[in-house]
Amino acid sequence: MFTSKVYKKSPVSIQNILLSTRALVRKKLRENNKCEQYTQELIAHEYDSELLGKYHDKTLNKTIKQARNTVEYYKSYDLNLKTFPFIDKLEVNSNKDKFLSSKKSGAVIKGATSGTTGAPLVIPQDMQSVITEQAFINRGLAWAGFKEGDKRAWIRGDMIVPLEQKKAPFWRYSYFENMIMLSSFHMAPANLQSYIDTMVSFGVQVIQAYPSSIATLAKYLEVNNQYYPGDLKSIVTSSESLSKEDKHLIETRFKCTVFDWYGLFERVAAIASCEHGRYHILTDYAHVELLPAGKTESGQQLAEIVGTNFNNSLYPLIRYKTGDHVVLSDEPNCPCGRVFPIVDSIEGRTGDYLIAEDGQKVHILNHIPKGVVGLIASQFIQDKKNEITILVVTDKNKFNTEQCSILTKNAKERLGESISFKIQEVNNIPRTKNGKIRQAICSL
Template sequence: MFQKIIYKNSPILIQNLLISTRAIIRLRLRDNTESKCFLKRIENNEYNKNTLDSYVESELNSVLINAVENTTFYEEYDASDLESFPRLTKESIKADPSGLRSKNKPKVIVNGSTSGTTGSPLMIPQSLESVVKEFAFVKRLLEWAGYKKGDKRAWLRGDLIVPLEQKTGALWRYSFFEKMLMLSTFHLSTETMQQYIDKMVSYKVDIIQAYPSSIVLLAKFLKENNDYYPSRLKSIITSSEQLTKDDRALIEERFKCKVFDWYGLFERVAAISNCEHGRYHLLTDYSYVELEHVSDEVYEIVGTNFNNKYYPLIRYKTGDQVVLSDEKECPCGRVYPIVKEIKGRQVQHVYNTNKDKVFALDQCVKEAKGIIGSQFEQFKYGEITIHLIINDEFNEKQKTIIEKAVKSRLGLEMLVVFNFVKELKKTKSGKSIQAICHIKGTQ
């Protein structure tokens, strides 16, 4: 919506109304009786191991039976034996995307795509049931973070709510019904940071939901000025990128509240959430997770989706890793296993035409077809190279789509250079990273 001409050309008040209307439509769809009942059901799992175990067993059984009975991809497998199922990868889904669709087509299908950290887009259709259940899990996380109905929130995530052409004035918008102040991460710079903090204080924000990379910039700014967030916050919720220990400590120190970090992925095959005691809990009622040994204490997350029977993903290899904890019990009393550390999800930045850092570039290739892999590399200000691995579906139109998306995020004057490759550059640990920046930054 934010890139549509009608939104960009509207006065701020109308933009606020458009954002609020969109929010209320989305809420109507998600926040219904079914979602509330489901939330109650998963809340019963939190403190009772027997209830949790029987919930997991019944969900896993029903997912496997559904997959074998209703999809061609899984019809040959034994529903009573998870181990007989193969590991699923992004590539195996792409090789047979329709094989995973259930014969039972739901009335409403929500199509979404992700490119993840390796920059290779993947389309995953979801049933409405999946969307509603996801909402219940998000609500549970909000509750863990102290959210109560009526609380005000600030939103500092990668939405293009303020057009890039706008350089001054209000760099935020409002979602009235959600009581949410949405601040543009694309306009976050040393010149604007004090305004962002002042705005959140005057709006009386209770909880901030942010990308780690955005909120840590504000924490660093406060530290440089020998300052602290001058008001009381209940908590800060972060997700979508790796949150380092140092960044968490700095955010908690400068904002004087707890950080609740959430790990999830669009494939919805695993979720890990912080509790109020700072432990990471692997949410075993969200999906069925198998931890596959990589090295020493490091394990890869391989997950089976519980809630999207229209497109069942079984034993999906996420490429993300965790370090297990020695702790068997958490002071919070919840019975979910504890994870010491989440690896992966490291998101690198590049610089926009204002020489400010921009993260989450995977969004730029989401809309284009025919992309097997993508990677951004920047050698100098004002120019960005996109390395692309493509297939036959890619054409000039896709190039235009990507160029437009890149310019909308990095600035209209950004020079976009395409480079078609067979392989993306890798880190020492063999991971393809989304962005490589060779500029020594100003921030």
């Protein structure tokens, strides 16, 4: 909606109304009685290992059984998880339809993954799955002390303010959610004080943000030797990796705890940090296996996150290799009392960025390849200020001139109209020595 002509051309007051109405409809669809009931059930077992264990085993068995009975890809396996093969994004992308369950009910909602490789994976889900996901989000907010009606700030990469707009306000209001939404795309140094002032005067209690957006504000406060002058309950981050250094900086400058969430659209794992800063693997969200993957430079054990989703019976993914890693912890339990296993940290995706036309670093590149048909992988290379090369690995039958223009249009929306984009087809995107593909390489 935010990139539509109608929205972009409306005055701010109308944009506020459009945005609030959209939020209200989404809230009504997701946050019904069923969602509330499920949230309470999730909260009830997090301090009880027996109850949690039973819930996990029951859900895992149900997931495997349903997948075997209704999904072509899994029909030849028996009911033992260990006999299922490991799969990854490429395998799913090459067998898209074989993962779809034959048992459908109600509306199907499609969403696309993003991630470092830039090869979107379209995943269908039903309304039940959307509601269940919301229940987990609500429990996460409860960990962060959020209560219904609390005033929130949202800085999560939504294009709520048109990119062409160069003057404040760089925020809009979602009235029914009691929320101020601030643009992640207008965070030039000269604008940052107005972000802080606006949140303070709105009386924000909880901030939900992309790590890169809230870290930008924390760095601004640090550079100016300031602390956030408002009174916050907490900050909730997700969708990008958050380094320990940035988490510490944000907590110091905003004087509250950061609750970080690792998840992915495949929904095969969720890891959340608590009020004691420990990362808990949410064993009621998915079944997670940790595959040994060597050691860190300081000698700690690394493991790859491999997950089985509990919450998408329409598109079950079993033993899905995420390519993301955790550093294992020696701690057997957490002072918070929750019985979920603990990991030391998450070594997720790297914080690659490009420089936009106004000189800002743009970290949020995940949206650019979205909706481009036939695009298997991409990487952005910027050697000059106004020129970016996009390396693309494509399915040549589907990736045509029209898709090329969609990709360019998406890129210009994020980075600026004056930048020229050269699309270059390659067979492979070069990998780093760790075997990872960087989303962007900027040598400026």
